[in-house]
Amino acid sequence: MNVRLLIVIVMLLAVIGSSLGVVYTRHESRQLAVELGELENQRDDVIAEWSRLQLEQAWLADASSVESKARDQLGMGTPENPHILVVKP
Amino acid sequence: MSIERTKGAPVTRLYAFLLAFLLCSVALIARAVNLQVMETDFLQGQGEARFMRELEVPTRRGNILDRAGEPLAVSTPVDSVWVHPGELLQAPENIAPLARVLEADAEEIERRLNQRSGREFVWLRRRLHPDDAARIEALDLPGVYLQKEYRRFYPAGEVAAHIIGFTNIDDVGQEGLELTYNDWLQGKPGLKRVVRDRLGRTVEHSELLREAEHGHDLTLTIDRRLQYLAYRELKRTVLKHGARSGSVVLLDIASGEVLAMANQPAFNPNQPNMDNDGLRNRAVTDVFEPGSVMKPFAVAAALEIGMVTPDTPIDTTPGTINVSGHTISDHRNYGPIDVTRIITKSSNVGATKLALEMDAEQLWSVYDRFGFGEVTGIGFPGESAGVLRNHRRWRRVEQATLSYGYGLSVTALQLASAFAALSDEGRMRRPSLILGANNPAVSIMDPVVARQVAAMMETVTGPEGTGKNARITNYRVSGKTGTSRKASAAGYASRYIATFAGMAPSSDPRLVAIVTINDPSAGEYYGGLVAAPLFSTIMGGALRLMDIPPDDYLDSLVQIKTPEGVLPGDAAEGEAVDGGVQ
Numbered sequence: 186m187n188v189r190l191l192i193v194i195v196m197l198l199a200v201i202g203s204s205l206g207v208v209y210t211r212h213e214s215r216q217l218a219v220e221l222g223e224l225e226n227q228r229d230d231v232i233a234e235w236s237r238l239q240l241e242q243a244w245l246a247d248a249s250s251v252e253s254k255a256r257d258q259l260g261m262g263t264p265e266n267p268h269i270l271v272v273k274p
Numbered sequence: 275m276s277i278e279r280t281k282g283a284p285v286t287r288l289y290a291f292l293l294a295f296l297l298c299s300v301a302l303i304a305r306a307v308n309l310q311v312m313e314t315d316f317l318q319g320q321g322e323a324r325f326m327r328e329l330e331v332p333t334r335r336g337n338i339l340d341r342a343g344e345p346l347a348v349s350t351p352v353d354s355v356w357v358h359p360g361e362l363l364q365a366p367e368n369i370a371p372l373a374r375v376l377e378a379d380a381e382e383i384e385r386r387l388n389q390r391s392g393r394e395f396v397w398l399r400r401r402l403h404p405d406d407a408a409r410i411e412a413l414d415l416p417g418v419y420l421q422k423e424y425r426r427f428y429p430a431g432e433v434a435a436h437i438i439g440f441t442n443i444d445d446v447g448q449e450g451l452e453l454t455y456n457d458w459l460q461g462k463p464g465l466k467r468v469v470r471d472r473l474g475r476t477v478e479h480s481e482l483l484r485e486a487e488h489g490h491d492l493t494l495t496i497d498r499r500l501q502y503l504a505y506r507e508l509k510r511t512v513l514k515h516g517a518r519s520g521s522v523v524l525l526d527i528a529s530g531e532v533l534a535m536a537n538q539p540a541f542n543p544n545q546p547n548m549d550n551d552g553l554r555n556r557a558v559t560d561v562f563e564p565g566s567v568m569k570p571f572a573v574a575a576a577l578e579i580g581m582v583t584p585d586t587p588i589d590t591t592p593g594t595i596n597v598s599g600h601t602i603s604d605h606r607n608y609g610p611i612d613v614t615r616i617i618t619k620s621s622n623v624g625a626t627k628l629a630l631e632m633d634a635e636q637l638w639s640v641y642d643r644f645g646f647g648e649v650t651g652i653g654f655p656g657e658s659a660g661v662l663r664n665h666r667r668w669r670r671v672e673q674a675t676l677s678y679g680y681g682l683s684v685t686a687l688q689l690a691s692a693f694a695a696l697s698d699e700g701r702m703r704r705p706s707l708i709l710g711a712n713n714p715a716v717s718i719m720d721p722v723v724a725r726q727v728a729a730m731m732e733t734v735t736g737p738e739g740t741g742k743n744a745r746i747t748n749y750r751v752s753g754k755t756g757t758s759r760k761a762s763a764a765g766y767a768s769r770y771i772a773t774f775a776g777m778a779p780s781s782d783p784r785l786v787a788i789v790t791i792n793d794p795s796a797g798e799y800y801g802g803l804v805a806a807p808l809f810s811t812i813m814g815g816a817l818r819l820m821d822i823p824p825d826d827y828l829d830s831l832v833q834i835k836t837p838e839g840v841l842p843g844d845a846a847e848g849e850a851v852d853g854g855v856q
Binding site for chain 2: 215218229232233236237239240243244246247248249263265266269271
């Protein structure tokens with residue numbers, strides 16, 4: 186009789202314990218989900234920033250603007266023949 | 275007795291009440307069982323619908339990059355503004371500040387919203403400038419919302435517009451490679467079911483219904499620097515000669531990769547205009563009669579069957595020849611010349627004599643093997659196959675005119691691919707725009723013959739050739755000029771197409787370029803005067819940018835590299851070193 190009562194009590198405690206555990210992990214998983222959502226948003230923002238930077242770089246490195254800077258501001262040009270040297274190994 | 279009667283009546287009522295209560299509780303239990311057991315799915319679904327949401331997992335359209343990884347098309351998120359008409363119209367005074375930011379008419383907006391007051395969602399303006407979006411967010415008006423959407427940007431603008439194409443407002447490819455590779459670039463949006471709390475935050479991912487498949491990047495064989503060079507120089511030439519249109523194709527011979535492909539007129543892919551004449555990628559979609567640039571293939575047909583050698587004399591006197599009542603003439607009377615000089619001088623009479631001496635099938639077979647009359651398979655929407663009629667239906671005069679490029683039509687890309695095969699000892703490859711495509715070479719001609727023809731083409735840029743303007747400092751160049759009259763309803767008009775097809779460096783050809791200028795109207799129209807200088811500029815720049823060593827230079831320019839460093843040659847005493855070989 187006592188043994189059965191003991192078993193029942195132990196089981197009861199186990200049930201209470203595991204249900205508390207369920208509540209706790211549920212809560213934790215929701216917290217983590219919120220965090221995950223925030224991180225995903227952050228990731229999307231970073232990707233967006235990266236694409237904007239790529240575009241900005243492409244615009245800055247645009248061949249026509251580089252060319253006009255090289256020619257007009259720096260006075261550069263394609264070398265003509267006496268200035269071209271062929272280096273042979 | 276009366277007591278018994280009074281006793282009996284309450285008992286009956288008691289039972290009646292009991293029965294009534296029993297029935298009630300049975301009804302309640304039955305209903306509970308019904309709800310809990312029978313209709314549980316429906317109710318659970320209804321309950322979940324209050325806090326479960328199915329969300330689309332958005333995907334980003336892949337970028338298009340050039341061969342060095344430089345972006346040619348990039349998607350970036352921008353804000354679009356939408357309104358809930360009912361909410362906004364409760365405070366109509368809020369419309370004015372909104373209209374100011376959008377630079378729109380407030381009354382017009384109000385009218386539009388009144389018409390749609392029954393709806394819950396109306397786009398006000400899509401793809402705002404980021405500054406405007408920030409200002410609208412700062413206004414913080416009720417019923418006005420911002421929604422993130424992707425917008426496609428093309429940093430190279432019109433320079434690469436024909437190849438890349440563009441997308442519509444819903445990010446679906448409409449033209450060019452955006453259209454061909456739409457599925458690859460687009461990806462598939464995923465779907466997830468989530469639990470949201472009262473503030474709308476996602477608190478639990480209950481399940482992923484469909485994994486999001488992000489758009490893939492697409493890396494092209496195009497080199498942005500060469501593309502820009504080709505486009506800029508083509509535009510300059512087309513303007514200078516008052517031409518109606520023009521195309522340039524630059525191909526890497528060893529791989530069949532298209533390094534640059536430019537057309538005029540062009541369009542701005544960032545703001546495409548759908549009924550613009552400049553939308554077509556003419557190098558791939560438009561056909562023309564190529565004219566004399568076909569002569570190398572006709573000569574190859576004669577060499578291949580051993581009918582002639584490069585030195586066989588052909589008499590072109592008196593500079594004209596009559597074929598079935600038609601007169602074919604040369605620029606002037608070249609007299610007795612050898613086969614090589616047919617190419618050097620571009621003799622129609624010489625080419626005709628060769629063509630009429632061989633079977634029609636032989637000429638057709640060579641043209642066919644070099645891909646004329648068939649699509650190249652580059653994978654571009656709207657590619658033309660051109661026209662090459664079967665030899666069984668040729669008349670004799672057609673066999674003659676085909677030898678100098680009339681009676682068939684080709685695209686600039688077909689010419690590029692054919693000349694690439696000719697300069698690679700007769701190995702034909704499918705041209706490609708996508709980096710990493712596997713283009714196995716198919717041998718279509720005896721390498722000896724191909725080398726002979728390539729050597730003949732080098733004389734075109736020589737002292738007596740028609741293509742002297744195609745020369746490039748320090749490099750040997752081979753090529754062929756072409757000037758064809760345009761066919762019109764009333765026969766051949768005095769409108770022309772100037773073409774130059776060439777490859778460099780001749781000692782070991784690496785690049786091939788085709789230049790076609792359609793209808794130059796400012797006086798000059800010969801291929802050697804209009805197209806050859808453009809070829810020289812583009813090819814010269816390409817050789818330099820691709821670091822291809824020169825094969826024709828004065829010995830005085832040579833330096834010898836030793837373990838201690840570089841020794842200047844005799845003529846290059848110190849002064850010129852800073853330039854080096856670029």
